[in-house]
Amino acid sequence: MGRLRQKGKAGAAKAYVTRSQAIKKLQCSLADFRRLCILKGIFPREPKNKKRANKGSSAPATFYYAKDIAYIAHEPVLKKLREHKAFAKKLSRALGRGEWSSANSLEENKPVYRLDHIIKERYPTFIDAVRDIDDALCMVFLFASLPSTSRVPPSLTENCARLAAEWQLYIMHTRSLLKVFFSIKGIYYQADVMDQTVTWLVPYQFTQNIPSDVDVRVMLTFLELYQTLLGFVFFKLYTDAGLVYPPPLDAKKDEGAAGVGAFSLQEVQKSTFRPLVKGVDGNGRAVSSRDVRQTIKSIAASDSVSASADTSAPIVESIPGDVDEEFVPHPSRTDDQDASSLPTLHTLSTLPKPVSANIFAPCTFWISRETSRGIFEFLVRCFGGRIGWPASSGSGSPFDEDDDSITHVVIDRPLVEKPGETTEQRDRRLRRKYVQPQWVADCINAGRILLEEPYTQGKELPPHLSPFADHVEAYNPVAQPNIDDAEMAEVENDQESEKDHGVDGSDDDMSEQKSSAKQFVVEDAEDPAALRVAELAAEAAGVDYGTFEKGMNRLQKKAKAVPGMEQQDAEENMNKMLMSNRQRKLYEKIKYSEKKRAAERQKLEARRHTLDKEKKRKAKT
Numbered sequence: 001m002g003r004l005r006q007k008g009k010a011g012a013a014k015a016y017v018t019r020s021q022a023i024k025k026l027q028c029s030l031a032d033f034r035r036l037c038i039l040k041g042i043f044p045r046e047p048k049n050k051k052r053a054n055k056g057s058s059a060p061a062t063f064y065y066a067k068d069i070a071y072i073a074h075e076p077v078l079k080k081l082r083e084h085k086a087f088a089k090k091l092s093r094a095l096g097r098g099e100w101s102s103a104n105s106l107e108e109n110k111p112v113y114r115l116d117h118i119i120k121e122r123y124p125t126f127i128d129a130v131r132d133i134d135d136a137l138c139m140v141f142l143f144a145s146l147p148s149t150s151r152v153p154p155s156l157t158e159n160c161a162r163l164a165a166e167w168q169l170y171i172m173h174t175r176s177l178l179k180v181f182f183s184i185k186g187i188y189y190q191a192d193v194m195d196q197t198v199t200w201l202v203p204y205q206f207t208q209n210i211p212s213d214v215d216v217r218v219m220l221t222f223l224e225l226y227q228t229l230l231g232f233v234f235f236k237l238y239t240d241a242g243l244v245y246p247p248p249l250d251a252k253k254d255e256g257a258a259g260v261g262a263f264s265l266q267e268v269q270k271s272t273f274r275p276l277v278k279g280v281d282g283n284g285r286a287v288s289s290r291d292v293r294q295t296i297k298s299i300a301a302s303d304s305v306s307a308s309a310d311t312s313a314p315i316v317e318s319i320p321g322d323v324d325e326e327f328v329p330h331p332s333r334t335d336d337q338d339a340s341s342l343p344t345l346h347t348l349s350t351l352p353k354p355v356s357a358n359i360f361a362p363c364t365f366w367i368s369r370e371t372s373r374g375i376f377e378f379l380v381r382c383f384g385g386r387i388g389w390p391a392s393s394g395s396g397s398p399f400d401e402d403d404d405s406i407t408h409v410v411i412d413r414p415l416v417e418k419p420g421e422t423t424e425q426r427d428r429r430l431r432r433k434y435v436q437p438q439w440v441a442d443c444i445n446a447g448r449i450l451l452e453e454p455y456t457q458g459k460e461l462p463p464h465l466s467p468f469a470d471h472v473e474a475y476n477p478v479a480q481p482n483i484d485d486a487e488m489a490e491v492e493n494d495q496e497s498e499k500d501h502g503v504d505g506s507d508d509d510m511s512e513q514k515s516s517a518k519q520f521v522v523e524d525a526e527d528p529a530a531l532r533v534a535e536l537a538a539e540a541a542g543v544d545y546g547t548f549e550k551g552m553n554r555l556q557k558k559a560k561a562v563p564g565m566e567q568q569d570a571e572e573n574m575n576k577m578l579m580s581n582r583q584r585k586l587y588e589k590i591k592y593s594e595k596k597r598a599a600e601r602q603k604l605e606a607r608r609h610t611l612d613k614e615k616k617r618k619a620k621t
Contacts, residue, residue, distance in 0.1 A: 007055075016045065016053040016063040026073060031217065032081050038221045039077060039118055042068045080113035087111055115228040129233050130196045136226035137200035140164055143223060146208050151216045160223070162246070163230050165260050168378050169247060170237055173265055175357040177382040179467040180441045187375060188468070193237070199468075205372050242268050256395030259374050356447035360385025363449075366401060368411040369393055371437055376410055379440055402428075408452075409434045415458040438464050 007013075017025070023033050037043065044062045047053035054061055072078065087110060094103040123129040144160040146152055171177055171191050178197075179190040186203040210216060238245035244266045253262035361384035367373050373393040380387040388397045388406070399405070409432050421429075439455035445467040454462050531552070538548045576584055 012047050012049055012053040013055045015066055016047050017066050017069055018054065018061040018063060019044075020061075022064055022069045025069060026078065028078065028081060032078075034218065035081075035221050036072050036075060036078060038218070039115065039225055040068075040072060040075065041122055042072065076117070077113045077115070080111050083111040115225060116232075118225070119229055119232055123229070126233075126236055127194060127196065129229060130194050130198070133230065133233055134199055135222075136229055137164075137167060137198070139219070139223050139226050140167075140230065141200065141202045142208075145203050145205065146210065149210065151210070151220075156220075156223070159227065162249075163227065163234070165263055166234050166238075166245075166247060167230070168260050169263055169265060170234070170241070172260075172378065172381045173241065173243070175382060175384070177379075177444070180379060180444050181466050181468065182438065182441055182464060183466075190468070202375075205374065239268075244268055253396050258394055258396035260377065261394075261396040356383075358384040359443060359447065359449055363407050364388075364399075364403070364405045366403075366406045366409045366432075367393065368409065368413065370412050371410050376437065376440060379444065383444065404428070404431075406432055408432065410437055410440065411435075411457055412437055413457070436461060 005011075019033070023030060026033060026036075028036070042064065045065055047063055050061075050063070051058055053063055087106060091103060091106050094100075094106060119129070123132065140160045140163050143152065143157060144164045146157060148154040148157055171193075174193075176191045176193055177189065178192055179188075181188040186201045188199065188201055190197060190199045192198075235245050238247075247263045247265055250258070250262050250264065360380055363380075363385045365376070365380050365385055365387040367376055367387060367389040369390050369392050373389045377387050377389070386398065386405075388399045388401070388403065390401065391397070411434050418425075433452045434457040435452050435455045436457065436459075438461050439450065439452065442455075442462075442464070443450050445465075534552075535548065539545070576587065579587065
């Protein structure tokens with residue numbers, strides 16, 4: 001006899017739990033439950049049968065896996081949250097009774113949780129963490145630009161600004177920036193870090209406001225996780241590059257709004273030390289956890305003091321030359337061929353960098369006061385260029401505006417006359433090239449220095465194309481149109497010119513010529529004899545040879561395309577018959593999205609064709 005199954009004890013009713021049941025099981029508040037789910041990466045699930053999962057009830061509910069809730073129940077962060085709840089009760093009681101010493105003691109021993117173990121659980125390898133830092137960078141750059149409010153403390157904004165500057169310093173040092181795009185939302189950057197493509201969005205430097213309908217608590221929980229993740233990732237990246245982390249900060253430059261220039265990159269100084277035995281110091285005395293914490297605090301305080309005092313820290317511009325052990329090839333006993341040498345970290349670091357990484361090396365830029373200094377300082381220094389800025393944009397400029405080495409001036413103002421210009425100033429202005437900010441981004445995306453003429457001051461700029469549209473269906477405004485479209489445009493232009501000039505009579509002649517062309521074009525285009533007969537008949541009827549040839553080309557293309565399309569449709573229908581219902585629906589969704597993108601592309605191409613015709617008409621008039 002089989003085992004009896006009780007209702008609600010097996011199947012979906014056991015695999016899923018509702019949110020209220022999960023909160024009751026974990027004995028925590030709704031806010032703490034949301035925080036735990038965000039930190040642990042647990043999200044709601046959609047059961048196949050909601051009524052069975054809800055034990056026969058059809059009321060709307062949010063479901064989670066029962067195993068995920070059991071996984072959260074053993075989380076150390078949950079224990080710390082419970083301790084913090086008890087701490088809040090004790091602190092309020094002590095403050096209400098006026099027991100100030102007890103309140104101070106409780107505040108010193110306040111329970112604080114750490115997220116290090118969660119980072120190790122969610123990202124087993126370093127590559128996994130680098131692959132998942134896109135959202136973290138976007139969130140950090142967003143909060144770095146937000147104003148300080150009651151919900152966003154100033155310390156949080158400062159920490160996000162520090163992390164953003166550290167990331168930019170590493171990208172500039174390694175020259176790993178690939179693409180940049182100025183959009184309405186902000187500036188999209190893309191870099192290659194550890195063979196992983198990282199894309200992040202940076203908002204423009206305007207005053208940001210937090211909407212009232214945005215739950216800041218949820219975003220702050222994500223930010224808390226992302227800050228810990230970026231701390232791990234940046235430490236590893238800086239350490240592998242041989243740099244000190246965190247980079248020292250010059251307090252005077254930071255007060256002068258130097259931005260990224262307030263930080264300096266320093267090489268790691270190799271020092272010989274004797275590792276201590278766990279729990280015992282150099283004198284054989286036992287070391288407690290309290291001593292370790294006090295030592296860490298003293299080291300952090302001394303580092304901050306030394307960083308603020310040392311204002312002339314050199315900026316490192318090259319990867320440290322640590323000599324790694326070279327791979328020594330040993331011949332194989334079974335293979336007579338010579339063993340190939342394997343690449344090491346030292347050999348990979350000595351490989352020449354691509355030319356596109358140093359496209360701005362021969363250029364020296366000056367940023368005018370109306371352009372965003374932080375954006376273009378990052379872009380220019382990522383590709384080997386020198387850049388300066390006026391004092392109104394911040395301190396720390398390496399040269400002044402009168403420097404003769406300046407080759408390009410990035411300016412975003414209209415042309416104005418300068419009646420009081422001296423001869424020296426005029427000569428200096430003629431030696432320099434005044435370009436608009438889009439020229440810098442287009443040069444980076446093209447991988448070379450573009451001509452400055454289309455981007456000079458006051459001119460109408462060419463279209464700023466997105467470098468991230470790599471798929472086939474993407475619309476490219478600078479691409480050449482199809483042959484059929486070009487032929488049709490030529491025919492329309494010829495017809496319009498003939499109508500305007502009144503060539504060969506009236507519209508009746510044109511209609512007769514079109515009808516006669518169609519009459520002779522419908523013949524078989526594959527037979528040479530039939531083609532010759534149709535050509536002679538069209539010539540006798542007075543049809544233009546160019547019109548006849550274009551019609552024959554279109555006929556040949558249609559004759560070749562139709563059988564192939566029919567065969568492709570037949571194969572597609574056969575493949576769809578072998579699919580399951582779920583696979584067929586997914587395939588139809590994919591095809592629908594492809595058709596939608598193709599329709600949008602055709603719409604943009606038609607609009608472009610109309611604009612080109614209007615421009616040609618205006619040029620003729």
